[in-house]
Amino acid sequence: MKKRLYLELENCIGCRSCLAACTQCGGHEERNRNYVYDVNPLLNRQTMPLMCLHCVNPACARSCPAQAIQIHETGAVLSALVEKCIGCQNCTIACPYGIPKFDTEQNLMYKCDLCIDRSKDGIPPMCASVCPTNTLQWLTDDEIEAKQKQFNLDNGKWVTSLPYLEGETNVKVNLPGILQGVTKLF
Amino acid sequence: MQRDNYKNERDKYFKEIENLNHPNETLVKTHCSYCAMQCGMNLRVNTKTNKIIGVEPRYDWPVTLGKMCPKGVTAYQQVNHKDRLLKPLIRDDQSLKGTKNGFREASWDEAYELIVKRFTDLQKNYGKDSVSVYSGVSMTNEKCYLTGKFARVALQTRYIDYNGRFCMASAAGGLNRSLGIDRGSTIPWTDVHETDCIFLAGSNTADCHPTMMFRVWGIQERGGYVIVADPRETPVARRADLHLDLKPGTDLALANGIVNLLIQNGYADEEFVKNHTNGFEETKELVKEFTPEYTSEITGVAPEKIIRAAELYGKAPNAIVMFARGIEQQIKGVDNVSAYTNMALVTGKIGRAKSGVATITGQGNGQGGREHGQKADALPGYRKIANPDHVKYVSKVWGIEPEEMPKEGVSAFEMFGLMEQKTIRALYLLCSNPAVSAPDQNYVREQMKNLDFMVCVDFFLSESAEFADVVLPTTTWAEDEGTTTNVEGRIIKINRAQMPLGESKPDWQIQIEIAERLGRGKYFSHLKTSKDVFNELRVASKGGTADYYGVTWEKIDKQDGVFWPCKDESDPGTPHLFLDKKFNHPDGKAKILALPDRPSAEVPDEKYPLHLTTGRVVYHYLSGNQTRRIQFLRDMCPEPFVEVHPETAEKYSIEHEEYVRLYTRRGEATYKVKITEAIRKDTVFVPYHWGHEKSINLLTIGALDPYSRMPEFKTCAAQIEKMKTRAVQ
Numbered sequence: 012m013k014k015r016l017y018l019e020l021e022n023c024i025g026c027r028s029c030l031a032a033c034t035q036c037g038g039h040e041e042r043n044r045n046y047v048y049d050v051n052p053l054l055n056r057q058t059m060p061l062m063c064l065h066c067v068n069p070a071c072a073r074s075c076p077a078q079a080i081q082i083h084e085t086g087a088v089l090s091a092l093v094e095k096c097i098g099c100q101n102c103t104i105a106c107p108y109g110i111p112k113f114d115t116e117q118n119l120m121y122k123c124d125l126c127i128d129r130s131k132d133g134i135p136p137m138c139a140s141v142c143p144t145n146t147l148q149w150l151t152d153d154e155i156e157a158k159q160k161q162f163n164l165d166n167g168k169w170v171t172s173l174p175y176l177e178g179e180t181n182v183k184v185n186l187p188g189i190l191q192g193v194t195k196l197f
Numbered sequence: 198m199q200r201d202n203y204k205n206e207r208d209k210y211f212k213e214i215e216n217l218n219h220p221n222e223t224l225v226k227t228h229c230s231y232c233a234m235q236c237g238m239n240l241r242v243n244t245k246t247n248k249i250i251g252v253e254p255r256y257d258w259p260v261t262l263g264k265m266c267p268k269g270v271t272a273y274q275q276v277n278h279k280d281r282l283l284k285p286l287i288r289d290d291q292s293l294k295g296t297k298n299g300f301r302e303a304s305w306d307e308a309y310e311l312i313v314k315r316f317t318d319l320q321k322n323y324g325k326d327s328v329s330v331y332s333g334v335s336m337t338n339e340k341c342y343l344t345g346k347f348a349r350v351a352l353q354t355r356y357i358d359y360n361g362r363f364c365m366a367s368a369a370g371g372l373n374r375s376l377g378i379d380r381g382s383t384i385p386w387t388d389v390h391e392t393d394c395i396f397l398a399g400s401n402t403a404d405c406h407p408t409m410m411f412r413v414w415g416i417q418e419r420g421g422y423v424i425v426a427d428p429r430e431t432p433v434a435r436r437a438d439l440h441l442d443l444k445p446g447t448d449l450a451l452a453n454g455i456v457n458l459l460i461q462n463g464y465a466d467e468e469f470v471k472n473h474t475n476g477f478e479e480t481k482e483l484v485k486e487f488t489p490e491y492t493s494e495i496t497g498v499a500p501e502k503i504i505r506a507a508e509l510y511g512k513a514p515n516a517i518v519m520f521a522r523g524i525e526q527q528i529k530g531v532d533n534v535s536a537y538t539n540m541a542l543v544t545g546k547i548g549r550a551k552s553g554v555a556t557i558t559g560q561g562n563g564q565g566g567r568e569h570g571q572k573a574d575a576l577p578g579y580r581k582i583a584n585p586d587h588v589k590y591v592s593k594v595w596g597i598e599p600e601e602m603p604k605e606g607v608s609a610f611e612m613f614g615l616m617e618q619k620t621i622r623a624l625y626l627l628c629s630n631p632a633v634s635a636p637d638q639n640y641v642r643e644q645m646k647n648l649d650f651m652v653c654v655d656f657f658l659s660e661s662a663e664f665a666d667v668v669l670p671t672t673t674w675a676e677d678e679g680t681t682t683n684v685e686g687r688i689i690k691i692n693r694a695q696m697p698l699g700e701s702k703p704d705w706q707i708q709i710e711i712a713e714r715l716g717r718g719k720y721f722s723h724l725k726t727s728k729d730v731f732n733e734l735r736v737a738s739k740g741g742t743a744d745y746y747g748v749t750w751e752k753i754d755k756q757d758g759v760f761w762p763c764k765d766e767s768d769p770g771t772p773h774l775f776l777d778k779k780f781n782h783p784d785g786k787a788k789i790l791a792l793p794d795r796p797s798a799e800v801p802d803e804k805y806p807l808h809l810t811t812g813r814v815v816y817h818y819l820s821g822n823q824t825r826r827i828q829f830l831r832d833m834c835p836e837p838f839v840e841v842h843p844e845t846a847e848k849y850s851i852e853h854e855e856y857v858r859l860y861t862r863r864g865e866a867t868y869k870v871k872i873t874e875a876i877r878k879d880t881v882f883v884p885y886h887w888g889h890e891k892s893i894n895l896l897t898i899g900a901l902d903p904y905s906r907m908p909e910f911k912t913c914a915a916q917i918e919k920m921k922t923r924a925v926q
């Protein structure tokens with residue numbers, strides 16, 4: 012069954028295990044491809060991962076003049092193809108989340124490919140495998156729907172669906188505030 | 198006895214996931230080398246080179262389900278690291294002690310000869326006890342067990358102790374006193390997310406034991422409550438339902454205050470108290486004084502919060518009290534443990550699933566390593582050296598006469614005192630790095646420097662190795678096999694994924710070879726493998742409190758670990774303690790203890806107006822000797838820092854990222870300032886994973902808990918000074 016990356020931002024503790032694990036994916040040349048952001052370090056320890064959301068209609072791929080950014084049949088937006096990437100860095104500017112990274116030495120863009128050698132066979136990507144807090148999860152659409160019901164906030168905003176972002180994404184994100192919908196046991 | 202229905206059940210988080218197998222690789226299942234979560238992992242081994250080349254999650258390990266913190270993910274990078282010690286090192290020039298210089302490579306034979314000659318000479322001149330052993334618990338049960346035997350039988354010294362004195366000794370003392378048994382947790386960890394209220398005292402869970410966080414959040418997801426008592430707003434405190442932001446060192450008052458409210462407000466379980474405990478009335482009397490207002494005065498926590506904490510814990514159908522080094526590394530650590538355990542005993546929230554008490558063990562084998570006799574007063578199976586019957590039993594297993602068993606020694610920190618007095622003249626140090634981890638470093642380093650002879654066994658040249666005459670290269674955890682006992686009291690299997698690098702040898706082998714050269718081979722030579730050592734440990738622990746006799750490596754494999762006590766082959770082990778409400782004191786009852794409050798060894802005054810507290814960051818482990826060498830972890834946290842509240846910073850006119858001088862009565866160091874509102878205004882925090890001039894333990898105090906002999910790392914009095922000229926690091 013198809014599974015997706017699902018994010019519950021409120022759970023994050025900033026351990027950056029997701030980034031450490033990213034370097035361990037066989038296809039990642041030991042470079043991590045995503046970000047963990049300190050929301051307001053002078054105030055508190057809140058952090059959140061900033062992961063590629065694998066847009067259905069990705070701005071990075073659209074902006075690429077060389078068709079170097081391929082979309083896998085699973086929906087994963089892949090890293091730039093070495094033989095096609097011309098190093099123009101359009102994609103790094105086009106992405107509304109600032110995800111693609113650029114290797115100046117290789118003159119090559121690299122980004123999260125959802126550990127495609129794993130996720131194409133339904134194996135969770137490294138980040139979602141190790142995340143100690145279940146901020147990053149690997150779920151079926153049914154499980155995601157159940158989550159949506161569980162954390163319904165009455166404002167329709169439990170996923171990133173804001174108009175100025177890039178529209179529909181393959182990765183589903185639960186914004187901070189998940190506990191607002193929970194009824195206390197006593 | 199009531200049956201324990203726990204069958205290592207696959208809980209709601211469990212998923213069948215197949216691992217990714219790369220071509221030309223095999224996966225060796227094992228556990229992390231670092232903390233007591235002992236996260237399951239697979240090591241990726243290249244089948245052509247037979248070298249470890251990476252890590253793959255172990256999704257089917259029931260406790261952690263493939264999850265790892267960044268230390269675990271990168272742990273394998275220790276094994277073939279360029280800094281590995283590959284040959285024994287000898288330093289002939291004693292004047293270079295305390296530096297990295299002057300070591301030359303030597304053969305094992307030469308190193309052994311020198312060690313045996315120096316130890317024998319010193320023992321001839323100054324007695325057997327002039328040689329000491331200082332050990333650690335970041336290694337297997339097999340090694341911990343053999344180290345105790347090595348000290349008592351091969352070296353015949355009474356002076357052996359271990360770094361658990363900086364880690365678990367107060368928890369052990371408190372749990373033994375309250376419950377009659379020291380198994381760190383009364384419940385398996387798979388119960389945690391099922392409880393209705395967790396009370397976390399002095400545990401920076403998110404940084405120190407990250408892979409239990411999904412279960413902690415799971416409590417809130419079900420509508421349960423998370424309460425955290427900590428001077429800092431750690432990531433777990435940030436999202437807690439209630440954060441009790443107490444002054445460092447005031448846990449005893451806080452616990453008494455909560456117990457008082459539990460009793461006053463009718464949350465005591467009278468049946469349970471009457472049938473299964475002693476000491477309720479005295480405690481009730483004593484805690485009366487700890488009204489919310491009085492407790493608030495001492496702790497600095499608002500009275501409403503104390504009232505709310507007692508209400509939530511009291512009302513919860515099931516609740517777990519958990520604590521860690523925050524409450525234990527104090528001169529009243531043992532009392533703190535018993536005082537928080539009182540919460541469970543008064544309300545009867547112990548001795549059943551989803552309710553109980555646990556200390557969150559620090560080191561990988563912090564549990565097993567304290568059970569089998571490398572503690573100054575202990576023998577295998579949690580036996581006591583002061584008990585003649587215990588000595589008789591263990592002597593028989595070891596093949597010595599009971600009279601030959603050395604007497605009880607002293608605690609780790611007190612060994613430095615004996616070095617100063619020249620009672621101890623030589624040291625065999627393994628699996629520990631006291632030149633970073635002990636308090637009052639100026640004093641400790643001086644004592645190590647003054648030793649007549651010192652051996653350090655490690656796989657990297659640690660700060661402590663800089664004081665050694667001989668350094669022996671040992672293996673990492675992935676080059677040997679054996680067992681550890683995790684945070685739950687579950688005995689698990691560490692597997693070998695690679696043959697020892699260079700000439701390194703596992704500690705047990707080194708000790709057997711030294712024993713043979715000391716002429717004590719007849720007590721050791723029958724042990725050919727680590728499994729032989731485990732099987733001897735099983736017999737040595739048989740009938741003790743920590744009974745491992747029924748544990749076999751095969752059983753561990755078959756049932757995903759075995760919880761002790763496990764008395765015989767048919768016994769599946771004991772995941773939940775006290776299901777029959779029988780505690781381990783002779784009368785079967787637990788002790789509710791009346792514990793008067795007292796101040797910390799050093800409280801802030803005019804000259805030193807701030808509380809200094811120390812702890813960990815998620816990227817480093819203990820003294821940092823391992824993790825500081827791993828690129829990813831170093832990139833994430835390259836140096837220590839001092840956390841300061843913005844109002845405090847303003848008072849001292851210091852800015853974010855400026856270097857300041859921090860000092861106490863014992864020492865000083867320079868740190869980069871990290872301004873954050875997530876700390877009390879009267880407190881500063883520095884992580885302790887660095888050595889030399891960056892060590893915060895230059896400043897900490899060597900005051901000890903009277904029972905556990907654990908130093909008070911968690912509070913002393915300090916002052917900050919703005920630097921005249923800005924230091925360039």
Ligand code: SF4
Nearest residue numbers: 023024026027029142
């Ligand atoms: S691994 Fe999970 S908890 Fe840790 S930083 Fe990444 S998202 Fe956050």
Ligand code: SF4
Nearest residue numbers: 229232235236266269
């Ligand atoms: S350090 Fe502890 S929490 Fe982190 S991976 Fe290792 S055992 Fe797990």
